[in-house]
Amino acid sequence: MSKLAGNHFLVFALLLFAMAPRSAGFLLMLAGLVIFFPLSLDPLRRLPKERLLLFPFTTSERIRIRILGFLFSPVPWVILGVPIWAGRRYLRVSWMLLLVAVAANAMSILWLRDIDQARRWRLLPTGSGPLGGLVVKNLREMFHLLDPYAGLALALAATVYRVTSPKPDPEAVLGLSLLVALTLSSAAQRLFALDSKHGLTRYALMPMAGWRVLLAKDTAFLLVLLMLVLPLNPCAGLAAGLVLLAFGHGPSILDPQPQTPWCFVSGARGWSGWVQVLAMFAAGIATFRWSPVILIPCLAGYLGSLFYFGARLEGRWRG
Amino acid sequence: MIGCSELTRAYGSKAVVDAISFDLPRGSVCAFLGPNGAGKSTTLKMLSGLLRPTSGTITVAGLQVHDEKDSMDLKRRIGVLPEGLGLFDHLSVEEHLHLCGPIYGLSQVETRVRTDQLLRVLGLEEGRFTQADHCSHGMRKKTALAMALLHNPEVLFLDEPFEGVEPVTAELIRELLNRLAERGVTVFFTSHMLDMAERLATHCILIRSGKIVWNSRREELPSTLSEMYFGLVESRSLELMPWLGSPRS
Numbered sequence: 067m068s069k070l071a072g073n074h075f076l077v078f079a080l081l082l083f084a085m086a087p088r089s090a091g092f093l094l095m096l097a098g099l100v101i102f103f104p105l106s107l108d109p110l111r112r113l114p115k116e117r118l119l120l121f122p123f124t125t126s127e128r129i130r131i132r133i134l135g136f137l138f139s140p141v142p143w144v145i146l147g148v149p150i151w152a153g154r155r156y157l158r159v160s161w162m163l164l165l166v167a168v169a170a171n172a173m174s175i176l177w178l179r180d181i182d183q184a185r186r187w188r189l190l191p192t193g194s195g196p197l198g199g200l201v202v203k204n205l206r207e208m209f210h211l212l213d214p215y216a217g218l219a220l221a222l223a224a225t226v227y228r229v230t231s232p233k234p235d236p237e238a239v240l241g242l243s244l245l246v247a248l249t250l251s252s253a254a255q256r257l258f259a260l261d262s263k264h265g266l267t268r269y270a271l272m273p274m275a276g277w278r279v280l281l282a283k284d285t286a287f288l289l290v291l292l293m294l295v296l297p298l299n300p301c302a303g304l305a306a307g308l309v310l311l312a313f314g315h316g317p318s319i320l321d322p323q324p325q326t327p328w329c330f331v332s333g334a335r336g337w338s339g340w341v342q343v344l345a346m347f348a349a350g351i352a353t354f355r356w357s358p359v360i361l362i363p364c365l366a367g368y369l370g371s372l373f374y375f376g377a378r379l380e381g382r383w384r385g
Numbered sequence: 386m387i388g389c390s391e392l393t394r395a396y397g398s399k400a401v402v403d404a405i406s407f408d409l410p411r412g413s414v415c416a417f418l419g420p421n422g423a424g425k426s427t428t429l430k431m432l433s434g435l436l437r438p439t440s441g442t443i444t445v446a447g448l449q450v451h452d453e454k455d456s457m458d459l460k461r462r463i464g465v466l467p468e469g470l471g472l473f474d475h476l477s478v479e480e481h482l483h484l485c486g487p488i489y490g491l492s493q494v495e496t497r498v499r500t501d502q503l504l505r506v507l508g509l510e511e512g513r514f515t516q517a518d519h520c521s522h523g524m525r526k527k528t529a530l531a532m533a534l535l536h537n538p539e540v541l542f543l544d545e546p547f548e549g550v551e552p553v554t555a556e557l558i559r560e561l562l563n564r565l566a567e568r569g570v571t572v573f574f575t576s577h578m579l580d581m582a583e584r585l586a587t588h589c590i591l592i593r594s595g596k597i598v599w600n601s602r603r604e605e606l607p608s609t610l611s612e613m614y615f616g617l618v619e620s621r622s623l624e625l626m627p628w629l630g631s632p633r634s
Contacts, residue, residue, distance in 0.1 A: 194493060199484035206475045261473065268471035270435055272488050273460035384451060385430070385437035
């Protein structure tokens with residue numbers, strides 16, 4: 067739970083709920099998924115499978131361990147608690163949550179059973195040149211996080227609104243674009259999260275400047291973000307993305323944290339997350355209100371951050 | 386080709402590697418041997434530029450390791466099999482090599498040709514599409530070794546290249562390293578497999594508690610490498626545990 071508290075999108079949804087509960091409905095549903103999806107995965111999956119099999123447990127003991135693991139998970143208590151706390155008419159919510167939990171576990175099991183996972187990723191175009199391969203690798207890593215999928219759900223809903231509404235409010239479209247960017251903001255602070263320390267060693271061995279390694283990360287991030295905001299407000303989305311990355315390089319390099327795949331990213335703690343998100347909103351709104359020329363200072367700030375933290379990254383490689 | 390002088394790495398007041406010095410000529414194969422925790426991997430990390438020494442100097446292929454301006458040139462000229470193997474979990478065996486080729490300046494065609502050859506020689510053809518996090522330890526090690534060889538380096542730093550690899554491939558790797566050395570490639574490797582080390586190495590360095598206890602050419606060893614190792618490096622008597630192997634109640 068403490069890790070989830072670092073997810074900017076979840077924090078934003080809760081703040082919005084505190085101020086305007088009705089307008090936070092859809093976001094809260096997504097936020098609910100943020101909490102519920104990783105939580106509902108099998109709690110015993112963290113134990114080494116071989117160790118669990120080697121322990122001299124009888125079948126009944128194994129069943130008891132599984133039941134206990136299930137009871138120590140907050141998921142069944144949430145499912146049971148909703149109708150008890152909110153009344154029987156919320157029973158439908160419980161059923162939905164149960165469905166999400168089952169779906170999460172089914173997805174996890176199906177994914178893990180497929181040994182040749184690389185086959186499905188071959189659908190992504192192969193990158194060419196020194197940076198291309200790294201960009202494709204980073205894109206794959208991004209698709210192993212839940213944040214882009216939350217962004218996708220939000221972007222799809224916003225696109226439906228924009229297409230079906232006879233006169234879509236441009237300010238609403240801007241707000242939705244920035245919300246989509248917000249779903250990726252924590253990921254911008256954990257650019258190396260899925261590389262593991264072994265992957266970081268490989269970067270250190272590569273004859274490649276730190277800023278280029280960082281650029282490959284950023285390109286993948288911006289590609290995902292632009293794909294999501296393209297039907298909405300791509301200009302504001304791009305400004306937001308550049309600012310998110312400019313502020314995200316610091317925590318990504320100076321405070322790298324491991325990240326579990328198929329979970330939402332836990333961003334950096336403290337003021338850096340707030341500053342990053344506020345700057346992102348400011349840049350997006352300024353681009354919309356004043357002029358797309360605002361993209362130029364955003365790009366300048368981004369490039370400054372890229373080269374500065376690229377040098378810091380090389381410093382870390384040298385031990 | 387590889388030289389270090391008074392090389393030290395300390396954590397606080399404890400020196401993990403304590404003022405070691407040696408020189409290895411071009412085309413030599415050096416076995417760097419010692420027990421767990423003796424400082425082998427730390428030394429290898431310092432030699433390959435992954436870890437900054439507390440003091441001392443290192444020269445590899447005529448370049449100062451840890452000198453910022455030589456850094457990129459050095460990385461292009463060395464191949465490293467690091468302790469943790471340095472693989473990306475979400476890439477397949479083949480993709481690791483396809484990723485690295487262009488980074489080391491190889492064309493796509495050249496990268497593919499070399500990849501196919503390396504996968505064939507190292508017995509990785511069948512598992513070429515398997516993602517690294519689904520590979521066995523041996524497959525992962527062979528993938529990392531292939532990455533170290535792909536760009537035809539002048540110097541190879543290999544951390545335990547034979548451990549966890551099946552005997553046939555281990556023998557192939559030994560033969561391959563031997564051939565590379567004949568062509569002028571300098572190989573520096575750590576290992577716990579003394580017989581393999583003895584058959585491959587032209588130089589032997591034994592290390593204990595961060596200090597070099599023996600450094601010579603192989604033919605200058607006064608006895609077999611195993612005898613030297615047990616005499617100089619590890620001599621522990623077995624403490625018998627009475628409960629182990631006794632009838633179970």
